[in-house]
Amino acid sequence: MRYALTISFLFLQLGSSWVQADPGQTADAMAWLQKVAAASRRISYTGTFVYHHGNQVETSRIWHFVDAGGEHERLATLDGPLREIVRNNEDVTCYLPEKELVLIEKRNSVGRFPALLPPQLSGITENYVPIKTKRDRVAGFSCQVILLKPKDDLRYGRYFCAELATGLPLRVRTYNSDNEIVESFAFTALSIGSDISKMMLKSHFAAESKYWHVDRTAFDQDNIAGDVGRSISQVPGFKRLAAIKRSLPGHPAMSQIVYSDGVAAVSIFIEPLPETLPALGPASYGAINIYVKPQTDRMITVVGEAPPSTIKLIADSVTPEEK
Amino acid sequence: MDKISALVDGELNEQEVQFNLLHLKQHREYSETWALFHLIGDVMRDEPLLLRHDFTSRVCSCLDREPTIMAPRFTYKRVAGYALSAASLAAIAFVLTLVFNTDNPFHSNQQQVAQVTPPAPQPVNQTKINEYLMAHQEFSPSTTMQGVAPYVRTVSDNQENR
Numbered sequence: 001m002r003y004a005l006t007i008s009f010l011f012l013q014l015g016s017s018w019v020q021a022d023p024g025q026t027a028d029a030m031a032w033l034q035k036v037a038a039a040s041r042r043i044s045y046t047g048t049f050v051y052h053h054g055n056q057v058e059t060s061r062i063w064h065f066v067d068a069g070g071e072h073e074r075l076a077t078l079d080g081p082l083r084e085i086v087r088n089n090e091d092v093t094c095y096l097p098e099k100e101l102v103l104i105e106k107r108n109s110v111g112r113f114p115a116l117l118p119p120q121l122s123g124i125t126e127n128y129v130p131i132k133t134k135r136d137r138v139a140g141f142s143c144q145v146i147l148l149k150p151k152d153d154l155r156y157g158r159y160f161c162a163e164l165a166t167g168l169p170l171r172v173r174t175y176n177s178d179n180e181i182v183e184s185f186a187f188t189a190l191s192i193g194s195d196i197s198k199m200m201l202k203s204h205f206a207a208e209s210k211y212w213h214v215d216r217t218a219f220d221q222d223n224i225a226g227d228v229g230r231s232i233s234q235v236p237g238f239k240r241l242a243a244i245k246r247s248l249p250g251h252p253a254m255s256q257i258v259y260s261d262g263v264a265a266v267s268i269f270i271e272p273l274p275e276t277l278p279a280l281g282p283a284s285y286g287a288i289n290i291y292v293k294p295q296t297d298r299m300i301t302v303v304g305e306a307p308p309s310t311i312k313l314i315a316d317s318v319t320p321e322e323k
Numbered sequence: 324m325d326k327i328s329a330l331v332d333g334e335l336n337e338q339e340v341q342f343n344l345l346h347l348k349q350h351r352e353y354s355e356t357w358a359l360f361h362l363i364g365d366v367m368r369d370e371p372l373l374l375r376h377d378f379t380s381r382v383c384s385c386l387d388r389e390p391t392i393m394a395p396r397f398t399y400k401r402v403a404g405y406a407l408s409a410a411s412l413a414a415i416a417f418v419l420t421l422v423f424n425t426d427n428p429f430h431s432n433q434q435q436v437a438q439v440t441p442p443a444p445q446p447v448n449q450t451k452i453n454e455y456l457m458a459h460q461e462f463s464p465s466t467t468m469q470g471v472a473p474y475v476r477t478v479s480d481n482q483e484n485r
Contacts, residue, residue, distance in 0.1 A: 033468075040470045051475050060475055073471040075478075082349070083478040087471045090461065094453075094478050103477070105457045160468070169469055185472050204351045207380050208387065217458050242462060248454045258462040267459040283452065285476055288459075290452060303452075303459040 029130035032146045035167030036160055042066055043166050046200070047139065047190035048078070053183045053286035065196040074201045086203050095205040100212040102205075123262025127151055127237040128158075136161050138170035139187040148263055153177050154237060154310045155264055156287060166192060174287040176307060183286035219246035219256070228255040228270050229298065233317040235310070237261040259304075259314070266304030266314050273299050282308050291315040327353065331360045354379075453477050 046063045059078040064071070073087040084095040094103040124130060128148040136143055143161040150157050157175035162168065171186040203209070228243070238259035246256050254271035273294055283290040289311040291302045295318065302315040329335050330343050347354045358379065456477050460466055465473045 037467050040468060049472060051472075058475065060472075062470075062472065064470055071470070075471050075475060077475070077478060085471055085474045085478055087474070092457065092461070092471070092474060094457070094474070096478060103453065103457060105461065172465075172469055172472075185469065199355070200352060208384055211384075211387075215454065217454050219458075246458060248458060251454075256458060258459075260462075260464060263464055265459070265463040265465075267455070267462060269455060269458070285452070285456070288456065288476060290455070301455055303455050305463060305465060 025132060026125065026130055029132040029146050030125070032132060032144060032162055032167065033124070033130060033160070036146070036162045036169050039162070039167035040064075040169070041071060043168055043192060044194065044196055045168060045190060045192045046194050046196055047187045049185055049187045051183075051185055051286075052181070059188075063196050063200045065201055072201050074203070076204070082204060084203050084205060086201065093203070095203055095209055097205060097212075100209075102209050102212050102214045104214060104216045106216065106218045123237075123239060123260065124148065125262075127155060127261045128263060135164075136171075139190045141170055141190060141192075143170045150177075152236070153307070154235070154313070155261060155306060156182060158263060163192070168192065174305070215249035217246065217248050219244050228257065229321055230270055230295075230300075230318050231321050232257065232268065233319070235259065235314050235317055238266060238314070241265065264305040266302060266306055266311065268314065268318060269301040269303070270318070271299050271301075273297050282312065284308065296320055327356050327360055331357070331364065 044065045046061075048059060048061050051058045051060065058080075061076045061078055063074045065073070070089040071087070072089075073085075075085040075087075077083045081098055083097065086093045086095075090106075092105045094101075096103065128150055131147045131149060133145045133147060136145055138161050142164045144164060146160045146162060148158040148160075157177075157179075159171070159173040159175065160169050161171040163170050168190075169185075170190065171184070173184040174182045176182050205212075238261050241258040241260045243255065243257045245253060247253060248269075251274075252272050254269055257268045257270070259266045259268070273296075277294060277299070278292060280292050280294065283292070287305045288303060289306060289308045291300075291308075291311045291314075293300050293315055300315055300318050302311050302318075304311055304314070306314075326335070326339070326343055330340065335343065347357055457474070460474055460477070463473065
């Protein structure tokens, strides 16, 4: 409690004084963020983490293994029925036994998307003030607190506590402009560099899911979305990261245009207007906000880790192209 | 690990057996170790291996395909057991609620804000939005920073209650 109060106090303080951020401090905080980004790709670990959003709390177990073949991960929920996510580099599979459903996201080419590599961090200082604050302790490990204070109300604030030796993010929080925590991830138990057998990375449902329904989403990173039939005006601080053609189960081919400010990403999905419309308007899930709206013959779905007002602003920046 | 060994050898008391059996049901590694220990035992005792290695999974998948017959046999003792475990779960839930509420310095503040702000975004039908979440997630810098953890949103247990 005292700890959380300190953080909120820091954010309040910074509200008036961020302009005076010391450049040396900024460089130091940025170096830590680079370390965090690298750790997630280089360090093998296994642990238990708590995901907290709104009034909901959920605990999951995670196994993360790195070898010459890249990153291999499995996440299994510990509360309620077992649900799993298995990730091998860019390919992600979700197992939802209650719905007897397997969700597979597959990329039709090799290699990590270039824009996701650390250079993306370059946009950060334009939109956020990175601050290295104090040290803390999470899951028995000492960690360094790094804050990203947004320069305007279009973004959420971020908090990272990075393990001192490896940079592994042990606690990650997202704050809104009222300094409320919108979402948080925190390890409660962790073992770094542990031996993980391939068996631990295999889904519990590998066999039985053969009888389940499979939904596939896919895209080809070289299949650039050309004319999306819409013009999108620039939202401050958000730069275009990608524009691709993609498939989603039960939907016709659509375009996905991704914008990022270095920390948050927002996707705009543009697809032909379906016969039965889904729930329209705003929706939220943790730090993710969603806005759905029909526009002439298209449906626009905006999804991203930004405040509801920003998501709405981005949805409204999409307009029919003038012929 | 030694608990499994003790369980295989029948060296645990009734309470420990109950606890470990529950654990077996919930954790695949645990149940695989259980099977492995039996296999080791069989080999050491030089007993013929009558069952194929995938016997359990094949029986389970056969059971899954069987129609469920709803005829529970309730005994007083069993009901008491359920009530007891429900009570302890409720206690844990209560403590958790306390912990997380006291940890939230914005709690009272949040309620004040709620009275003046316009209606908050509504949670959507998660099944429909899941695909979009997954499609978006891969491009999000949070995936670079945190790996698979943010994907937990797509399998959240609370999706349909919200």
